[in-house]
Amino acid sequence: MSDAMTALNGASMQGPVAAVREAALQGMVLLRGDLADETLAAVVKDLTGCDLPGQREMVQAGNTAVAWMSPDELLLLVPYEEAGTTVASLSQALEGVYHLAVDVSDARALFRISGEGAREVLARLCPVDLSPAAFGPGEMRRSRLAQVPAAFWIDETGTISLVCFRSVAGYAFGALSAAAESGPVNFL
């Protein structure tokens, strides 16, 4: 995978209370199916080590994670190199089970927003309650980032990971940077 590149080649910026950087390549597999199906749950658990997440949740296990995206859609996060084999394994293990598994790793851009102002950076751009009481680790939030769709989660250190479509990576980085240039709002 020597010549695979992220959309922005790892762009980054540092604001007064938050930093934004494009993360390295991340394997992402979209899985649609009946989330109540026991076979599907078992296959996902087997492949990722993760139990199925509940609504708007995200389950992590080592370097893999499974996020709830909609009532019939999951996003599997795996190492970039393993996305292709994950799709193949899913298709094989779910033979005969109505589902769709596709590699979307290259269709996305991934950003990390860190620092004490991270939540307020996103609160400027996303119509989401980003207070710690409403949004914490273990949750996957699908929303919009200014004018483009985005999904994001937060880890125990307060770093937010945000996924958007690859073609608008430049726009997303621009919007995040503009928001991170600003100082603390002292609201969240």
Place this chain on the structure above:
Amino acid sequence: MSHRLPQGGRLVNRDAPVGFTFDSKRMQGLEGDTLASALLANGQGIVNRSYKYHRPRGILASGPEEPNALVGLGQGKRFEPDQRATTTELFDGLSAMSQNAWPSLGFDAMAVNQWFASMMPAGFYYKTFIWPRSFWMHIYEPVIREAAASGLPPKEEDCDTYEHFHAFVDLLIVGGGIAGLQAALTAGKSGATVMLVEQAAHWGGRAPVDGAEIEGQPAEVWINETLQTLGTMKNVRLRTRCMGAGVYDHGYALAYERLTDHAPEAEGPRHRLWKIRARQIVTATGAIERPLSFAGNDLPGVMLASAVRDYVVNFGVAPGHRTVIVTNNDDAYRTALTLIDAGLEVPVVIDVRDRVNSPLAREVSRRGVAVETGAAVMKVKGKKGVEGVMLCRANGTGGAGAPVECDSVAMSGGWSPVVHLWSHCGGKLTWSDENAHFHPDPNRAPTGAEGEVFVRTAGIASGAMGTGSVLQDASAAGAAAARAAGFTAKSAAARAADAEEAPMKPVWVMPEQALPELRSKMFLDFQNDVKVSDVQLAAQEGYESVELTKRYTTLGMANDQGKLSNINGLAILAGSLGAEIPQVGTTTFRPPYQPISFGSIAGEARGEIFQPLRRTPMHEWHEANGAYWEPVGHWRRPYCYQQPGETIEQAVQREVRTTRASLGLLDASTLGKLVVKGPDAGRFLDMLYTNKMSTLKPGRCRYGLMCNENGFLSDDGVVARIDEDTFLCHTTSGGADRIHGWMEDWLQCEWWDWKVYVANVTEQCGQIAVVGPNARKVLERLGGMDVSRQALPFMGWADGELAGTPVRIYRISFSGELSYEIAVPAGRARALWDKLFAAGVEFGATAYGTEALHIMRAEKGFIMIGDETDGTVIPQDLGLDWAISKKKDDYLGKRAQQRSFMTSPDRWKLVGLETLDGSVLPDGAYALGEGDNANGQRNTIGRVTSSYHSPTLGRGIAMGLVKHGPDRMGEVIRFGKTDGGTIEAKIVSPVFYDPDGEKQDV
């Protein structure tokens, strides 16, 4: 003349002078001043000329209701027109310019005014539009434009930044006076999250100015203690300089925070627009004092009584040395006392009430001030400012009047609760006879989706008029809102008494029987120059609805939105119509409460991030190689690549020639790619496409057409069957999201039980079209998979590797040449693109853009969605019957295409067009028929849909829709040109190049 008092001013710092300019004149104010108080301190009586009549105008109010003192603030990149001096905090170096000062602030333009007055009665716009017509363009319009020029638009780009912020709270409380503070305190104790916003820089509102006492102490003590308590509550957020701007459905509200207006050089955004979701909203927005309507009430020096008090107490500034007070209520007596306490003269209090015996009035009398009851101001004397008033009886015509010398007038017509935010989302009002104002009707509150109340009012905004009542009402509102948000709350108001006041007496015209001469000098709307006589004229001319009267007279239509003029205006209208005020009703209150900056609305969306720009993995290469861009949806695609010295046209022609002769590469990444999978996928696609997709074999591709329910062509593209259950559908570049939505719509709403999943994988792959006679050779140079005709035949696809990169290659051609479309993971697309160019050097590989693509497809007679189709074209019009399955029972659009009009032989149908002289037909030109239609227009029999110069054929080629076209091969028809001439073209087959398709299938 207005001046700074030797002492006093609770908000100013006498030790911190601040320099500023007004109309380039250097002036000095104090830290803590507003621009308005500083102007008054400098004796600047006139701040503006009025909109229509160019009367001199001074500062009338002390808050956002100010109609006159609008200035152009700042310079260059920070210039902003229409800024209110009363809500502009003074800072060192502030520069303000008066607006609408034609011919100049000081010039006495009374003669001009008279001329204007007769020329611009109520509804003058409408009247002059109609008669005489030519007068409008040549006389009225230019003169009015010059005369009525308001603030000028900024010329330079704004150098400040702006942002939005999304906040979610249990309670939003708007207004930080004692009511807002009390409501926040009560609600905060319940544990609810509370956001309290105050438009000014200070908390407490006007209670300290009015001398209110709370818990036996001056209000200020309680305000400070309460702020301290609120500051310790983790669930409470306090923000000053933050105005509640609008209330919308579902507890949505906008607040407008001015972060650096008072310190323009400070870091960070200038304004922040808060987008708030609140479970409950409490508006503690206070009240606004009403002016009185007497002749000359607009002269500089006439001010609201409460504003006079504000300037003296808050800023140590007096509007004059000798102030006459005219009132219909007790509150203005406080102004008299404030002025006397400051050592200023009050020659008389003119009270329209016949008898006044209240503690406030008695105190004023005790201090030696004459109180004239049953009296009125007949008119104000003076030209550029107040020189005196004529005193008269309140109930007569005025008579001669008795002169009283003074240099300022403080007027009070009673108080109107600020009901704007309450009303934005449907809150209704009730008329109070006692206070002569509309106040919110708690039984008809704004309600949410469940019918629950979500906006409440607190304090004087509810109509509670005394300090004690205000606190009681506010605490109750805070508690009720907290309970409605799901918390346990108990109302516990701070203790305070209501002052004993005599009833007010509504008075709408002063004196009551004033004759027209006086009425035409009584201003209702100071900003739009609307007078009592204008509203009366409108009523006379038949305007009964307050909404129509507003538009006819422009009453309340200026940027203060009638904060001072509304009630007075509709009272005059009601009086003229002989109706009750509540029957006439109010006009509609719309957000924002006060104008907010465009910058705050735009937020971060400017410059590079004004709009999302979609970039393909090869975007930077294009940029570096002379791309001339074309927007396609939010994508940018190269239209062509200009080499040094080349025109756009030359570049396009070169790209076509090189591709046809040897090798061209196209970035086709923007092409939509939808994976459709499931046991019912074939059946599903059979319904979506006009042709049969379920019979397609895995490994093969098929071109398909999609129509909407009305039978019209909507999208097209190549479908590849991946396996038994899986298809990959290509859509047009602009159509990917739309078609994805279209598929989901049918799957979710109509065929919900079909087992089909769709995923939009457009951006997963970059797509590179390798096109031309040498296409195969260049792929063989890269190596890794068999791309021979046998292994990968025309309209087939195969997975494999090229130069170590995993690819899926489709042998499809939109150019008529040997062509491979290579899908490659987006992260590796740029690398493969570079490798293809490196390997293609010996073939003279050229990148080609969308225009070359268009020309090559037109040479082949391939249609383009958006060119040959426009939402009214069916596949049959385009000769695409071969792509419509006859074997299927149904597909979307089938029944529509069977309607008589769709099957008419008279429909315009696709043909090729060749000009006789080889020139290029104008795109969109109409083919001329015989005679004229019913409207006297030339009949048409067709139109050009695509037209290019073909470098391959060395002539103009075109496609068009022509009546009976396919039956008229070889006929010459004429097309109209925009210059009135015509151009002749022969009807030919639309396939100009390689009609047998030999070149693409090698």
